[in-house]
Amino acid sequence: MIDPRLLYTFNPEVWSSLDGKRPVLIHLFEGYVDAAAVNRGLATHILAHCKHEVLAEFDHDQLHDYRSRRPQMVFDTNKWVSMSDFSLLLYKVLDAEGQPFLLLSGPEPDTQWRRMTQAVLGIAERLDSAMLLTGSGVPMAVPHTRPTLVTSHSTDPARAAGNPLWIDRIQIPGSFSAALEYRGGHAGITGMGFVAHVPHYLAQSTFPQATAAVLRRMNEAAGLSIPLGELDDEAEQQLVTIQAEVQEDSEFPAVLAALEEQYDQLADSGRAAVPTADEIGAAVEQFLAEQDDSGDGQG
DSSP states (O other): OOOGGGGEEEOHHHHHTTTTTOOOEEEEEESSOOGGGHHHHHHHHHHHHSEEEEEEEEOGGGTOOTTTSOOOEEEETTEEEEEOOOOEEEEEEEOTTSOEEEEEEEEOOSSOHHHHHHHHHHHHHHTTOSOEEEEEEEEESOOTTSOOOEEEEESSGGGGOSOOTTOOSOOOOOOHHHHHHHHHHHTTOOEEEEEEEEEGGGTTSOOHHHHHHHHHHHHHHHTOOOOOTTHHHHHHHHHHHHHHHHHTOSSHHHHHHHHHHHHHHHHHHSOOOOOOHHHHHHHHHHHHHHHHHHTGGGO
């Protein structure tokens, strides 16, 4: 394997400022299952509400398949006037209390997963990171009118106890974040993540309620104070909008009532009818297909 350290360049001054801090490393990659853009929303929210500076930049040309996820370009009259670009950056971020942590965000690598994993884990080991942390959303049969359920996962099972019994054992295509957590666990670095259950009918839109639910769990797990900002207000405004749309749909209220009943049964008993692996797999495949059709995976 080519030296993983050649995949990135770093700022020595920013690096030295983290000596002895044991920063949590949050990783949020775009390009895989991310219902309601929870993953992307978290990264955008953190950078918008916290002071940050670039610690390291990865050579994304080595990691990206441009023919799979093409940059968007604008042609005006007789010339190209703009082009979106891809970047995979590791930031040093300060929370509301001035505590530093790391944020790695950008497109999910298409190639060199083993080498990229070693590069990230090497940084985490040299900075003595306390934890690898991530968050995302997955489409589920839940109503928007109830608190967002969150499933946790961890390399340390004791940290992921008390999950709602909604998903049992399942085999699905892997993601780079999952691979990073898995290999980090074998390297002795604790990994943890939170998955918001997003109403399946909102999977292609934003759902601030889910983003806020995951951010609260991440703050609690890592001892961070990342501001929630306007997420709760946005969630309330969205619920009002959805309610107005529901009133115009003659069929949806019955669907919503069934989802609410199922959710309430889970809340009362701690158990619910668990979908089969085939049902969950089919839902994930449909969601990925819808992403491809809408062009979400094109940067």
